[in-house]
Amino acid sequence: MKLILTFLAILMAQTSWADTLVPVRTIRAKQIISAEDLAYKSVDIAGAFSDPADVVGQEARVSLYAGRPVRPGDIGPPAIVERNDLVTLKFRRGGLLIATEGRSLGRGSEGEIIRAMNLSSRTTISGRISADGSIEVR
Incomplete structure (x- = not known):
């Protein structure tokens, strides 16, 4: 038991918590993301955005839910051509x-x-x- 607790203490000491961007509200697909839509949350998520400059002005490709990290595949540049244009x-x-x-x-x-x-x-x-x-x- 002592060995397990020691291992967990070492593991937690090596885990780095980073500020990750999360939406403060649900953002529907095709909506443009603004600075007011984002907040920081201390979680360790590989590949999630931490710089608002990378996200603000981008278009949500899928629905982004409040409190869940924003990942590169979830957003992209705004569409300039719509269907049937x-x-x-x-x-x-x-x-x-x-x-x-x-x-x-x-x-x-x-x-x-x-x-x-x-x-x-x-x-x-x-x-x-x-x-x-x-x-x-x-």
Whole structure:
């Protein structure tokens, strides 16, 4: 019994408690996170955020519940293209640029790959979202 208590004392002495960011209220998916939505909680969670600068202004990808740590997969940059938005589809090869109108079939932020439909041909394609909201087709 004394050995177990000694082991537990050593284990607890080596455990480092860090301040982890947790929501103070439930944040629904697709909502932008503000500084007022966050608080610190002393818990030891690997991979959880501890710096508010990494979280504020990001969009919740899933529902975030009060008191639970915020992890990298739970948030991301805000979406700039919504489902059913009219978008410009761009194809570039060398000096050639072909642009046409399309409809997004998903939502996403800059750099993400989503599907879209070319409105002229009704063909479904995949492309990467650009900063201006257009979709680069490859």
